[in-house]
Amino acid sequence: MHSNALDLEPHLFASDNPEEIAASLKRSATSSRRRKGTAFQSAMSMLNFYINRAGRNLPKERRATLERAKGKLRQAFGRPPSATMTGSSLIRDIGRFSGDVL
Template sequence: MSRSQSAHPSTRRRAGRPPRQRHARADHARPSRKSASQRSNRWSHQVMETSDAMDIEGGIFKSGSAEEIAQSLKRSSTRSRRRKGTPFQSAMSMLNFYVNRAGRNLPQTRRNVLQQAKRKLREAFGRGSR
């Protein structure tokens, strides 16, 4: 085959590489996944307990007031020795972690309260609002 009649790009050899495989081989089948009951559904709890996440008050995200959540996170972040960033970074990170972990299971009313808590947290630390 001449250069003008090049082979299909997936089968053409370049720089000594073997041609691309078109299909997965049977002996390299994907390993079976664990069922939901076998998986640990509490990995986020382990992250909160063992990482350098700051220590927070229990049940704070369940309180009804955005102001209360923001003030508690500010208190916790300034007192905690288990944080790497600034108190503001740690508090905002913890709030985002909770919102992201809740995902679609978080009702819209609760999500609105937590978004308001982010604004209150920025105000509490003297940061400009977005």
């Protein structure tokens, strides 16, 4: 049995550069022949999976980098920014995830 997961570059999510994370996810998703949805859906799904799997153990700075990578991923695929995750709402939500009130 084979997994339909993307083949990711080693240590991808350790990067502090959201552009690097987004570019790598895009490369992996567009080159994959095992994905079920679009390349964008696969890449965003993998990023969300990593964020959700880390849960409350993810430091707020790390979460902020990964949330910025979502925006960069949308840009890389020519998608509009998320209406719910722009500007101050992103900062407020990151504070909510970490337990801090901003």
